[in-house]
Amino acid sequence: MVFTSWAFVVFFLCVLGALTLFRSRTSRQLVILLSSIFFYGYWNKLYLLLLAAPSVIDYYCAIFIEASDKPRRRKFWVVVSLVSNLGLLAYFKYASFFLSNLATWFGRDFKPLDIVLPIGISFYTFKTLSYTIDVYRRELPACRDWWKYAMFVTYFPELIAGPIVRASVFLPQMTRSLKPSGKRAIVGLELILLGVTKKLLIADRMAVLADAVFDHPHFFSPLTVASGVVAYSLQIYCDFSGYSDIAIGVSRIIGFDLPENFNMPYLSTSITEFWRRWHMTLSKWLRDYLYIPLGGNRGGRSRTYVNLMMTMLLGGLWHGANWTFVIWGGLHGVALAAHKFWIETNNGRYRLPKFVSWAATYVFVCFGWIFFRSPNFKTASVILRKLVLVDRTGIPYLYLPLLLAIPMVVLAHSLGRYVGSLAALNEGTRYIRPPRWATSLYRGCGERLALKPHSAAGYYILLPLPGFVGGLVVTVWLLVLYLFSSVNTNPFIYFQF
Amino acid sequence: MHSRRSPRSGLATAAGVVFALLLSEISLRPWAGQLYRFDVEPVSADRVTAQTKTVRYYAEGIATSHFSPSRARLTGRAPIADAPWIVIMGDSFVEALQLNDSETMGAVVERLAQASEPINVRQYGWPGASPPKYALEGADVLQLWNPKMVAVIANANGFRTRALDTHWTKAQMSDRNFLIEPVTPDRLTLPVKLWFAMRHSALFEIMTSRFVLDISPEIPRLHTFRSTAAAAQGTSKDKDSGILPRMVRLLKETYGDRLFVIYAAEPGLTSTQPEPEEIETLLQCRVQGVRCVSTGPFLRDALLSLQYFGSGFSNSAPEKGHYNASGHRLVGELIWSEYRSRIAGAAH
Numbered sequence: 001m002v003f004t005s006w007a008f009v010v011f012f013l014c015v016l017g018a019l020t021l022f023r024s025r026t027s028r029q030l031v032i033l034l035s036s037i038f039f040y041g042y043w044n045k046l047y048l049l050l051l052a053a054p055s056v057i058d059y060y061c062a063i064f065i066e067a068s069d070k071p072r073r074r075k076f077w078v079v080v081s082l083v084s085n086l087g088l089l090a091y092f093k094y095a096s097f098f099l100s101n102l103a104t105w106f107g108r109d110f111k112p113l114d115i116v117l118p119i120g121i122s123f124y125t126f127k128t129l130s131y132t133i134d135v136y137r138r139e140l141p142a143c144r145d146w147w148k149y150a151m152f153v154t155y156f157p158e159l160i161a162g163p164i165v166r167a168s169v170f171l172p173q174m175t176r177s178l179k180p181s182g183k184r185a186i187v188g189l190e191l192i193l194l195g196v197t198k199k200l201l202i203a204d205r206m207a208v209l210a211d212a213v214f215d216h217p218h219f220f221s222p223l224t225v226a227s228g229v230v231a232y233s234l235q236i237y238c239d240f241s242g243y244s245d246i247a248i249g250v251s252r253i254i255g256f257d258l259p260e261n262f263n264m265p266y267l268s269t270s271i272t273e274f275w276r277r278w279h280m281t282l283s284k285w286l287r288d289y290l291y292i293p294l295g296g297n298r299g300g301r302s303r304t305y306v307n308l309m310m311t312m313l314l315g316g317l318w319h320g321a322n323w324t325f326v327i328w329g330g331l332h333g334v335a336l337a338a339h340k341f342w343i344e345t346n347n348g349r350y351r352l353p354k355f356v357s358w359a360a361t362y363v364f365v366c367f368g369w370i371f372f373r374s375p376n377f378k379t380a381s382v383i384l385r386k387l388v389l390v391d392r393t394g395i396p397y398l399y400l401p402l403l404l405a406i407p408m409v410v411l412a413h414s415l416g417r418y419v420g421s422l423a424a425l426n427e428g429t430r431y432i433r434p435p436r437w438a439t440s441l442y443r444g445c446g447e448r449l450a451l452k453p454h455s456a457a458g459y460y461i462l463l464p465l466p467g468f469v470g471g472l473v474v475t476v477w478l479l480v481l482y483l484f485s486s487v488n489t490n491p492f493i494y495f496q497f
Numbered sequence: 498m499h500s501r502r503s504p505r506s507g508l509a510t511a512a513g514v515v516f517a518l519l520l521s522e523i524s525l526r527p528w529a530g531q532l533y534r535f536d537v538e539p540v541s542a543d544r545v546t547a548q549t550k551t552v553r554y555y556a557e558g559i560a561t562s563h564f565s566p567s568r569a570r571l572t573g574r575a576p577i578a579d580a581p582w583i584v585i586m587g588d589s590f591v592e593a594l595q596l597n598d599s600e601t602m603g604a605v606v607e608r609l610a611q612a613s614e615p616i617n618v619r620q621y622g623w624p625g626a627s628p629p630k631y632a633l634e635g636a637d638v639l640q641l642w643n644p645k646m647v648a649v650i651a652n653a654n655g656f657r658t659r660a661l662d663t664h665w666t667k668a669q670m671s672d673r674n675f676l677i678e679p680v681t682p683d684r685l686t687l688p689v690k691l692w693f694a695m696r697h698s699a700l701f702e703i704m705t706s707r708f709v710l711d712i713s714p715e716i717p718r719l720h721t722f723r724s725t726a727a728a729a730q731g732t733s734k735d736k737d738s739g740i741l742p743r744m745v746r747l748l749k750e751t752y753g754d755r756l757f758v759i760y761a762a763e764p765g766l767t768s769t770q771p772e773p774e775e776i777e778t779l780l781q782c783r784v785q786g787v788r789c790v791s792t793g794p795f796l797r798d799a800l801l802s803l804q805y806f807g808s809g810f811s812n813s814a815p816e817k818g819h820y821n822a823s824g825h826r827l828v829g830e831l832i833w834s835e836y837r838s839r840i841a842g843a844a845h
Contacts, residue, residue: 400811471513
């Protein structure tokens with residue numbers, strides 16, 4: 001059930017109806033649990049078992065870990081949790097990949113295994129892993145109510161493609177009443193509208209060019225191929241951050257706050273900054289559960305670089321069972337290590353102009369996307385040959401929506417950056433007060449400007465403009481969305497991971 | 498935090514909404530006029546002197562087209578007195594909302610003919626139409642224009658079961674022929690009737706068009722244009738077989754030796770082989786003595802030798818959808834080439 005489908009609209013309205021109908025918190029939690037089970041089962045009922053198995057194992061593992069004081073026993077149960085979660089992930093996602101590589105290595109024929117990748121497995125595996133590891137580290141008490149834990153695992157807004165929510169963020173919110181509130185709904189709807197706009201107005205439109213170029217690069221001229229790569233950079237950003245916005249918005253209406261997942265990543269002036277802004281919940285997960293346990297930056301300079309590489313290679317492999325993803329992860333690992341080396345050795349003596357840093361970062365990220373999107377190395381090499389003008393043949397194709405999308409994205413980022421600069425002035429408070437001219441914006445819905453220091457989520461101020469301008473902006477926005485959004489919507493890109 | 502919005506603020510918001518709607522109405526006005534596609538005078542009433550109607554289109558390509566009230570797609574050039582006529586008919590490929598008048602296949606033919614023997618082209622494109630519609634209009638077309646040649650542009654959809662049930666004609670297969678019944682306005686679906694009712698609002702018209710043509714097919718059970726008859730008859734390969742030869746025969750019986758069939762292939766970026774319907778159409782035409790050509794080999798060759806895409810526009814996917822200016826140029830050249838060979842044949 002895709003967020004941008006009519007089926008989801010009906011489903012979500014039913015969920016809200018049921019939440020309004022039931023009075024107690026527990027019954028509302030059960031409504032969300034059952035809805036989440038239906039949501040996942042809508043795709044494939046059989047894979048509900050797959051979702052249930054690790055959930056049950058992790059639920060009991062966490063209780064056993066907490067109940068024991070013996071380090072070996074605690075370690076045993078955490079290993080059980082790791083093996084069961086990663087075992088399932090390895091079988092469903094990587095078995096065919098590894099066996100085919102082994103077969104190639106030994107020069108044997110290999111028929112790919114007939115395994116369907118359960119949707120969202122990479123996301124919920126990381127989610128449940130973080131729970132048992134946090135309990136093991138004594139950073140989180142084990143959850144003793146099975147339905148609360150089941151609700152955490154199956155929570156439908158972020159079940160399939162994140163944001164990856166940790167139990168330490170989600171479970172404390174279980175004390176909320178979950179009574180539908182108009183105030184939360186307004187902010188949630190804003191986010192949904194923004195997400196739908198990103199997905200249907202930009203990502204799906206960009207997919208038209210990006211798909212053609214990445215599927216058949218040999219037909220296109222170098223300039224068209226370059227525009228296809230730029231189109232893909234916009235597509236994947238708007239697709240995934242759009243999905244995250246909808247997930248956060250839907251969840252906000254229900255009553256849970258999910259963590260931010262994107263913070264205008266294409267404004268980054270270094271690759272390190274990029275990873276602080278791109279898929280933030282995954283970056284933090286990899287940092288806390290992989291990079292730091294590997295030793296982080298505690299083992300000297302070269303060990304730090306090795307840890308960075310390992311983390312990014314595995315992060316690449318997490319995205320998909322293909323060497324192109326590993327290369328993508330490896331490229332980012334090298335870039336992160338190189339940037340760290342530059343920072344440590346340079347000590348701020350030489351500074352590149354900001355524009356140069358920004359351009360270099362964006363070009364590098366796009367270079368990485370070539371491997372990320374290409375189905376194989378052959379395609380990637382054709383694209384690279386075109387881009388470095390070794391192959392200048394091909395038909396030129398001008399795609400106008402790209403020329404419209406670029407100013408839209410630039411404008412939105414500029415606004416976000418401006419609001420971010422205002423936010424920085426109020427650093428020190430968890431929720432900052434909006435600038436004076438925007439103070440009245442949130443009065444109507446009872447929300448303060450939900451900006452945290454350095455987190456320039458400028459979109460919050462767009463919609464609840466009061467009065468004449470508000471009515472005008474919202475109506476025009478809805479009309480543009482209705483008339484120009486893509487109808488044959490593609491599944492969200494991150495569903496495949 | 499408790500707050501209550503004042504009635505004044507509510508009124509201001511409502512005023513903002515109304516102002517936005519008015520603004521949209523004004524800015525969308527040039528793009529309205531799509532209704533005209535379904536509100537037409539009969540072909541028998543077509544005149545070269547008739548006042549033209551303008552349609553602006555942006556969904557696939559961005560273009561301005563002009564039509565006669567009987568929905569003949571104009572070529573951008575005034576007809577030359579006493580010059581012979583060629584009639585081109587087909588579905589949305591001939592309607593060609595995506596192109597300006599001078600880029601259409603008819604305009605190409607007129608330009609090519611200019612150097613030797615001037616000719617006029619009348620082109621009729623009915624979106625979603627099929628051979629029964631072309632046959633239904635046959636008598637009027639022949640009487641009105643007395644064309645030297647009638648070029649019918651058809652793609653795979655024109656030869657499948659769904660071609661029997663369009664929103665222009667309902668056709669039933671008999672032993673040898675078809676029983677064809679035109680679709681009259683009272684058979685139009687409710688949304689189309691609504692279009693007519695609200696035609697004076699550009700905003701409403703464009704929003705309705707968007708819903709009926711683009712959005713409703715995505716909503717199960719609300720697809721107003723999906724023919725129940727076609728669904729009942731099925732669209733399997735087995736059911737389709739037998740339709741194609743009859744369609745070719747129907748056209749031949751209507752237009753005789755003046756007929757020229759052009760199969761509008763859609764090879765896309767992946768297909769290197771002819772479509773099954775493409776092969777079958779060429780075969781049936783040969784069997785029944787109808788002159789026929791497919792655009793498939795030309796388009797595939799153009800793609801492989803990296804010359805051009807025959808379909809796709811600046812706001813749509815390359816090599817998908819309707820023919821672009823290059824595709825129309827190719828069809829125009831094929832028609833002109835056929836016409837010239839006929840003239841040469843007649844001279845001998």
